[in-house]
Amino acid sequence: MERDKNNTTILPAILSGGFGSRLWPLSRRQRPKQFLPIFEGESLFQKTCKRTIGPHYLPPLVISNQDHRFLIGEQLSEIGVTPQAIVLEPEGKNTAAPAALAAQIAMRTSPDTLILLAPSDHLIADEAAFDAALQAAIPAAKSGTIVTFGIKPSEPHTGYGYIQLQNGERGPRASKVARFVEKPDLDTARGFLKEGGYLWNAGIFLFSARAMQEAFAQHAAQIWQTVAASLSSARADLDFLRLDPAEFSKTEAISFDYAIMEHAQNIACVPMDPRWSDLGSWSALWESMAKDENGNSSLGEALYEAAENCLVYSQEGLVSVVGLSDVLVVNTKDAVLVTSRDKAQDVKKIVSRLDAERRKETVHHVRAYRPWGWTEEIASGDRFRVQSMMIKPGEHQSLQRHMHRAEHWVVVGGTLEITIDDRTALVSENQSVYVPLGANHKLKNPGQIPVQMIEIQSGSHISEDDILRTDVLENMRSKVTGAG
Secondary structure, three states, rough: OOOOOOOOOOOEEEEOOOOHHOOOOOOOOOOHHHHHHEEEEEOHHHHHHHOOOOOOOOOEEEEEEEEHHHHHHHHHHHHHOOOEEEEOOOOOOOOOHHHHHHHHHHHHOOOOOOOOOOOOOOOEOOOOHHHHHHHHHHHHOOOOEEEEEEEEEOOOOOOEEEEEEOOOOOOOOOEEEEEEOOOOOHHHHHHHHHOOOEEEEEEEEEEEHHHHHHHHHHHHHHHHHHHHHHHHHOOEOOOEEEOOOHHHHHOOOHHHHHHHOOOOOOOEEEEEEEEOOOOOOOOHHHHHHHOOOOOOEEEEOOOEEOOOOEEEEOOOOOOOOOOOEOEEEEOOOEEEEEEHHHHHHHHHHHHHHHHHOHHHHOOOOOOEEEOEEEEEEEEEEOEEEEEEEEEEEOOEEOOOEOOEEEEEEEEEEOOOOEEEEEEOOOOOOOEEEOOOOOOEEEEOOOOOOOEEEEEEEEEEEOOOOOOOEEEHHHHHHHHHHHOO
């Protein structure tokens, strides 16, 4: 792959917020679509990061919310990427604030550093085409132009914003932008395709830190100032950088397009056709997938009989589709979605109804991921809960105790180090141990393979709020007394 002959170094700024409600029930708030490993075992987030690995890229800067911090760390580790930083926003403020944040961090190295601002939840199948477009954008970005990337439209899509080029489409080079157009109706979108010179807005940008500072100074100075204040008061937390909540709360919630791109004059666009999709719905996912001779796609076990242009996603169990066309079936462990392809965008209406009812199905899956591994509920009742657990090699839970429940653990794979009050022992496969109510206990995996285990909780109150983390209490007591 040909690279920039001027040895330009680019800082990838990966935006990893968002929920992806139209990919419910697979996408949940605690594990949204960018982290789902459904693309040959990798997630969109991982594919985005891997796309920016190379001699002309700095380590990526990841900007996210705190709920996904351990997911980000785990998925970066899986692909062998050490980020420049993982910056945690105290609350979502749309995309203008992250653009300002990325520029301010880049300026610590050089105001001429180029920044590639990219969402983490888009699919780019032809990475060579994307790289060619990036190289075409570099000269303009180095000269102080803010460059966006436009996708050659394949249909009159009403779900995307459009970019009109000043002199029509002129190949893979930076062209002046005449205007940005918000999501049009169908007749308007058809007119755009007939007229030519219009591209879908991919939401990917290349600019220098200096150009971004000047743009914010002219069009959105308050955002630049509050982001700067939150960054200067940020604090390190393990591998993360937490922005100051009080300062960041003053930042206006607005998109980068509205705050900067619709007002700035130094804007250019590079047309590209890298087989791009924002995967904004189950229908878009179906369009991106390989299909059989009848247009059917599947992730998981599926059987089709007299069916055409369907998609099945199944986390477990066989799903059969008979005599249907243009239908999407999504089967997770706690929810099933069935929709026609042309109504796939309306899944977000179901999510809104579930949110109004405070249903857990929009928040988390049956399997809940933790920094040390995961838990997955098997069964529960008034006075019990049974769940399977996995503890990663070298990881451990905090020292804790419960005031309303006892626990019984059965190891089914690996070797577990268990501490109960003042006793520590190793428990191997097919062995079990009982933890009485009120006992301090801690689980650790000292081995090289994951520990698989079954946990049975029983008592008068089965809830996550019945956890007293003893090590945290001891640390607080030491700080107060000055001991230790």
